[in-house]
Amino acid sequence: MTSVRLALIGAGRIGVRHLETIAQVEEADLVAVADASPTVKGIAERYGVTFYDNYKAMLAEVKPDGVIVATPTELHLAPALAALENGAHVLIEKPITGTLGEAQILIEKSRATQREVLVGHHRRYYPFVHKAREIVRSGGLGQLVAVNGQWTLRKADSYFDQVWRQKREAGPILINLIHEFDCLRYVCGEITSLSAELASTVRGHEKEETAAIILRFENGALGTFLLSDSAASPWAWEFGFHENPEFPPAHQNASRFVGDSASLEFPNLKLWRHDDTARGWNTPLRSEDKSCTPEDAYINQCKHFCRVIQGEEAPRITAEDATRSLQATLAVFDAAESGQRITL
Numbered sequence: 001m002t003s004v005r006l007a008l009i010g011a012g013r014i015g016v017r018h019l020e021t022i023a024q025v026e027e028a029d030l031v032a033v034a035d036a037s038p039t040v041k042g043i044a045e046r047y048g049v050t051f052y053d054n055y056k057a058m059l060a061e062v063k064p065d066g067v068i069v070a071t072p073t074e075l076h077l078a079p080a081l082a083a084l085e086n087g088a089h090v091l092i093e094k095p096i097t098g099t100l101g102e103a104q105i106l107i108e109k110s111r112a113t114q115r116e117v118l119v120g121h122h123r124r125y126y127p128f129v130h131k132a133r134e135i136v137r138s139g140g141l142g143q144l145v146a147v148n149g150q151w152t153l154r155k156a157d158s159y160f161d162q163v164w165r166q167k168r169e170a171g172p173i174l175i176n177l178i179h180e181f182d183c184l185r186y187v188c189g190e191i192t193s194l195s196a197e198l199a200s201t202v203r204g205h206e207k208e209e210t211a212a213i214i215l216r217f218e219n220g221a222l223g224t225f226l227l228s229d230s231a232a233s234p235w236a237w238e239f240g241f242h243e244n245p246e247f248p249p250a251h252q253n254a255s256r257f258v259g260d261s262a263s264l265e266f267p268n269l270k271l272w273r274h275d276d277t278a279r280g281w282n283t284p285l286r287s288e289d290k291s292c293t294p295e296d297a298y299i300n301q302c303k304h305f306c307r308v309i310q311g312e313e314a315p316r317i318t319a320e321d322a323t324r325s326l327q328a329t330l331a332v333f334d335a336a337e338s339g340q341r342i343t344l
């Protein structure tokens with residue numbers, strides 16, 4: 001099997017996760033690490049590749065087949081464009097960019113260079129996310145009536161030591177809610193409108209801390225979503241299962257998909273239905289376990305990126321698709337600021 005030559009730009013928190021992943025994927029070969037900060041040079045040495053403090057020099061010299069861009073969100077565009085111009089395919093961390101205008105520039109460059117841009121919405125690579133999508137979209141709940149999602153946890157104070165994380169680009173809407181919205185879109189279909197309220201009452205940073213959102217989906221379902229990065233609670237994706245060793249799991253469900261025949265708890269995939277055909281509230285509800293074997297989404301994502309580069313698979317998430325998740329996410333700011341329902 002020919003391996004795919006991958007380089008990383010931005011070896012911070014998530015960048016290192018990509019390095020750990022590449023090391024476990026047989027078809028991927030790490031060829032270089034670029035980061036503006038020389039303090040992370042040791043990370044490249046640990047993985048036995050050359051470190052560059054200038055990604056343009058790295059791209060010109062190394063000519064990787066694929067580049068993972070994991071710089072801070074407001075610095076996604078320039079390295080991604082440079083990678084495409086150098087003939088590489090790109091896996092860019094989420095959100096695709098900080099603005100819709102930048103995302104459009106990237107989409108156009110991807111078309112012009114005929115190189116793919118995948119976006120790191122890694123949840124799409126979990127088998128249980130697929131299973132939820134399959135159940136909802138195949139009518140396993142009957143008609144989808146409503147969705148209820150929650151992502152409320154308390155990020156450690158030290159997380160905010162880096163000043164960019166105190167700004168709107170790094171608030172829980174752009175950093176975390178975008179995962180939730182991408183997952184909701186993937187499972188339920190397009191979000192067509194939303195309204196929202198925001199608050200920032202605990203840490204006093206420039207960014208928002210808490211959001212309450214009302215959603216409407218194209219299939220007629222309604223949704224509510226509650227978000228906070230300053231609340232000590234177990235009801236968040238990170239605590240639902242053992243995704244990341246940094247976050248001890250509490251195994252609580254964070255979402256519920258509610259249909260006229262049945263309902264699904266998520267992520268544990270417990271399906272609830274009445275045990276009679278009348279589906280009435282006088283008959284008991286029984287639950288069924290629909291859970292599936294866990295897999296590492298980052299490994300699945302990396303393998304998929306390699307297969308896309310080799311022309312064996314179409315991207316599971318394109319730049320256009322990720323831009324719709326960004327558009328819905330950014331609309332939360334517009335809705336909160338205007339006090340209006342925003343149509344997407």
Ligand SMILES: NC(=O)c1ccc[n+]([C@@H]2O[C@H](COP(=O)([O-])OP(=O)(O)OC[C@H]3O[C@@H](n4cnc5c(N)ncnc54)[C@H](O)[C@@H]3O)[C@@H](O)[C@H]2O)c1
Pocket residue numbers: 009010011012013014015034035036037040055070071072073075079093094095120121122162174175
């Ligand atoms: N998929 C996920 O679950 C997930 C998780 C965390 C972060 N992210 C995303 O990943 C991105 C990075 O987040 P992070 O928490 O790893 O940030 P971070 O601050 O820990 O790391 C960013 C790295 O980029 C480097 N950098 C900055 N400017 C650069 C430049 N011009 N050229 C090269 N390197 C440069 C910094 O020195 C740093 O090492 C963000 O877009 C974030 O939204 C995704």
